[in-house]
Amino acid sequence: MESTTINERIELLALQMKELLHPHVVDDVKLVQKGLMLYRQGLVKQLQIWNAQITAMVQDVTPCYVKLNFAFLASSECTCPNQGLCRHQMAVFFAAYARVGSVAEWVAEWREPMKEKNDVTNWGLQTAKDLIKANGVMKPDYRRWVESFEISFDTILNSKKYSSPFIIAELFNIYERRIRASAPVEQEWRLLYEMVGIIVSFKKLAVLTEDSGFAEDAVRRAYLSVFHNLIEDADDLVLKIGVQSLPFDFDEFILKLKDDVFELLTASTGLEQERVYLYRLLWTNLFKKKEWREQEILHINERMKTLKDWENPTPLMVAGIHISFLQQKDELALELIGKFDDEVITPYMLHWIDLLSQTKAWKRVGPLIELFSSKLKTYLDFLRTYHSCAAFTRSALKAIAPYISENGKAELYERALLATLPYSYTEYEFSLFERKQFEKWGDLQAFMGWSFYDLPRERVKVIEKEKPEVLLGMLHQSALNEINQKNRSSYKAAVRHLKKLRTLYKKIKRVDDWQYFLDNLMEKTKRLRAFHEECRRSKLIEE
Numbered sequence: 001m002e003s004t005t006i007n008e009r010i011e012l013l014a015l016q017m018k019e020l021l022h023p024h025v026v027d028d029v030k031l032v033q034k035g036l037m038l039y040r041q042g043l044v045k046q047l048q049i050w051n052a053q054i055t056a057m058v059q060d061v062t063p064c065y066v067k068l069n070f071a072f073l074a075s076s077e078c079t080c081p082n083q084g085l086c087r088h089q090m091a092v093f094f095a096a097y098a099r100v101g102s103v104a105e106w107v108a109e110w111r112e113p114m115k116e117k118n119d120v121t122n123w124g125l126q127t128a129k130d131l132i133k134a135n136g137v138m139k140p141d142y143r144r145w146v147e148s149f150e151i152s153f154d155t156i157l158n159s160k161k162y163s164s165p166f167i168i169a170e171l172f173n174i175y176e177r178r179i180r181a182s183a184p185v186e187q188e189w190r191l192l193y194e195m196v197g198i199i200v201s202f203k204k205l206a207v208l209t210e211d212s213g214f215a216e217d218a219v220r221r222a223y224l225s226v227f228h229n230l231i232e233d234a235d236d237l238v239l240k241i242g243v244q245s246l247p248f249d250f251d252e253f254i255l256k257l258k259d260d261v262f263e264l265l266t267a268s269t270g271l272e273q274e275r276v277y278l279y280r281l282l283w284t285n286l287f288k289k290k291e292w293r294e295q296e297i298l299h300i301n302e303r304m305k306t307l308k309d310w311e312n313p314t315p316l317m318v319a320g321i322h323i324s325f326l327q328q329k330d331e332l333a334l335e336l337i338g339k340f341d342d343e344v345i346t347p348y349m350l351h352w353i354d355l356l357s358q359t360k361a362w363k364r365v366g367p368l369i370e371l372f373s374s375k376l377k378t379y380l381d382f383l384r385t386y387h388s389c390a391a392f393t394r395s396a397l398k399a400i401a402p403y404i405s406e407n408g409k410a411e412l413y414e415r416a417l418l419a420t421l422p423y424s425y426t427e428y429e430f431s432l433f434e435r436k437q438f439e440k441w442g443d444l445q446a447f448m449g450w451s452f453y454d455l456p457r458e459r460v461k462v463i464e465k466e467k468p469e470v471l472l473g474m475l476h477q478s479a480l481n482e483i484n485q486k487n488r489s490s491y492k493a494a495v496r497h498l499k500k501l502r503t504l505y506k507k508i509k510r511v512d513d514w515q516y517f518l519d520n521l522m523e524k525t526k527r528l529r530a531f532h533e534e535c536r537r538s539k540l541i542e543e
Helices: 006-020 026-040 087-097 103-111 118-122 128-134 142-156 165-181 187-212 216-242 250-265 272-285 290-305 314-326 330-337 342-358 362-383 386-407 410-419 425-434 438-448 457-466 470-483 488-507 511-524 529-537
Strands: 044-049 053-059 063-069
Touching: 006 087, 006 103, 006 165, 026 087, 026 103, 044 087, 053 087, 063 087, 087 103, 142 165, 142 187, 142 250, 165 187, 165 216, 187 216, 187 250, 187 272, 216 272, 250 272, 250 290, 250 314, 272 314, 272 342, 290 314, 314 330, 314 342, 330 342, 330 362, 342 362, 342 386, 362 386, 362 410, 386 410, 410 425, 425 438, 438 457, 438 470, 457 470, 470 488, 488 511, 488 529
Parallel strands: none
Antiparallel strands: 044 053, 053 063
């Protein structure tokens, strides 16, 4: 709420009031009338609008002090004895609303169901409120559903230009409550109604986002979660729809929904991965007929031919690859993947790896993972930021793990680990240690730049016992790095490393090698008197 303007907060409060109060409830009608009377009589005094609340004094029979909370209307206060929303709070709301709009218009809109403009009326459309009354007696109508969603969306979210994106999520919640209130009573139709609502809402919100001109980072922080919630809701719905018996005329609705889902691919230029994810979700789990998938490929190809120079072909091309996988045309899908730059197609490949792994289609997923592994390094170089690279590496390793485990492809897994270093360090270190590949384990520590005393003590003890020579190189490097610091404390640290080196050389019976190294080191550092003093003090060399 802090990032919205005062006017936007008042407008949002006005919407909350409309949601809370019902014109057909006698008590609500009286409450609005009494609050309106107090406001029109000019009895609202000392009105102040703050970031979090509105405060005022209402000169009723007894003066009442009011606080209206923007974020939590239910926590608003009034010094009068009434519980909940009272006439004084309504009067203060009207006084504040008068600064951004017409109180008379607000009351008129609240008293009567929204009457659409003449052109909408001529189309024979109905508002969401009209549909609530009609659902019980009218046959489900796909186009009427879509039109009601669009009208409600435009009324609540498209009616004004917002200076801040942070109000969008709250307005969308109000919109969602309104359309859910008009859902059909019958379970099977309600599920489809909600699915249609998700697709329409997603497209409308994507277009609003593009038209608003909000910065991508601001959208991500303010309401990207709304899109992700819609995708999660769609995921739940396809599972529920899949396990129920469907009405005979359900296919007619699915065909129309299929066309609307196709529009996700070109509805806007932003939110590319979210749009494609929702598209793939429905084609995987809902649109399963062979002829539908054949027709969709033709539809994609036709749309590709009409793309303008400024339109991004990626969503359509990814959709074509997805349908090819669903048709089990894997060679074609892999060929199409090869036409993309690594930084574009790599994140989309995770979905297909998961899809084939879930059905244990190991022969099909193998070539896909091979191709995916070859693209990892380029994609991580493209991402650059450590957080993004680490997150994608976790997703990538998780995706290929079932195939690796089931088919014993340790070499392929190691290639993926190497390609994703340093972000895969933890997984690679564990894998090498468990397989007792201690020399590679030592090389990994050197690659990461760890010093000997950075290493886990438990690991060092095991390696010191089973393969002590692995630690020699690291100790050599650590000691030299400390000597090069050229100060007393680093010389002391270097001596500790050297004494450990001496112990290991004796353990592996290479005392001559140790002596040769030490003699050379003392010669090279003969000008570093303080270092030689520390060596003598620790009895590393003789006085």
